[in-house]
Amino acid sequence: MKGTLKIATLFDIPVFLHWSFPLIFLWILFLGYQIDAGLQPIAILSVFFVSIFLCVVLHEYGHALTARKYGVNTRDIILSPIGGVARLERIPSRPVEELLVALAGPAVNLAIALFLFPLLLLFREHGIFFQAESDLEIFSQWSNLGPLILGTNVVLIIFNLVPAFPMDGGRVLRSLLAMKMTRVKATKIAFIVAQFFAFGFFIWGLYFGNYILCFIAIFVVLTSRVEWKSVQRAAAIKGQAVSALMSPIRTKLYQDQSMREAIAALTENEKYFLVFDRNDSVAGVLFYEFIMHAQAEQDLDSTIGKYQSNSWNAFKSDYPLENAIAIFQQRGYGIVPIKENNVLVGQLDINTLNRFVKSI
Helix, strand or coil, X not given: CCCEEEEEEECCEEEEEECCCCHHHHHHHHHHHHCCCCHHHHHHHHHHHHHHHHHHHHHHHHHHHHHHHCCCCXXXXXXXXXXXXXXXCCCCCCHHHHHHHHHHHHHHHHHHHHHHHHHHHHHCCCCCCCCCCCHHHHHXXXXXXXXXXXXXXXXXXXXXXXXXXXXXXXXXXXXXXXXXXXXXXXHHHHHHHHHHHHHHHHHHXXXXXXXXXXXXXXXXXXXXXXXXXHHHHHHHHCCCEHHHCCECCCCCEECCCEHHHHHHHCCCCCCCEEEECCCCCEEEEECHHHHHHHHHCCCCCCEHHHHCECCCCCEECCCEHHHHHHHHHHHCCCEEEEEECCEEEEEEEHHHHHHHHHHC
């Protein structure tokens, strides 16, 4: 995956660091410089952030492993400076399952807090309280690390249960509403609630000078809108088959033709092609990007067969459109042949899919 670094794989689910993750440590060094902190406070702050992100990883695995219980796999977990995300292949269809998956993450943070709380009370002189005369001194004592981790997990529980997408609370709200109404209507209400919370975050952040809260507000607005549009689109295509967007094969390109002929076939609406052998059987697919690469390399006299991709599948005309869109996204398809009773009847390309999705 571009812009990420794989750091681990647990329970067959890979964990990636986003390229921006190291910025946290640059920020720590800058903060230490600003307050004229020594090496120990910087070290404590660094260990604290690593510990919190371990808690975030466990939080995301809570979502992922609960989703797996309901037959939903997780592609990966990505960590960035603003948190983590478990990329589920889909949201569980039953509201009660989505509810349990959404609650599983905060439940992990609750378990961590419940584990730390008695330990700190029993083995730490000041219990769960910080040993410092000022806020800046909190990170000057290693003994404060436990209460910091405990307190942050409590904050994570509260923050994640705010009923606004993309926080877990938004999904909890949607799943509860979906038990009494359609998923589309439930998502619309959850989307509206998220806008109110985002507005409150933004005003609060401006008033108190907490610009991170303003950033979170903007993030909530954008991600909640994406969720709402995604559910709208899913509802619009539900029950439709690929035949609804299938187009006839307007241009036939053959393996033994030159890439020069492929360039001549390009139009604004036709940039992906099925490639045939001389028996008129589909032998591969040709992407616009491959054609441009051949042009850049001044290799236009080479055959199309040299540049064709052999990674493709044929869909039946009654194949669910929502499944086809998911496969296009996951496998990077540009075009696929459509068959009916094992006979080629048309094609489906990414440009047609994109225009359809944008029109919803």
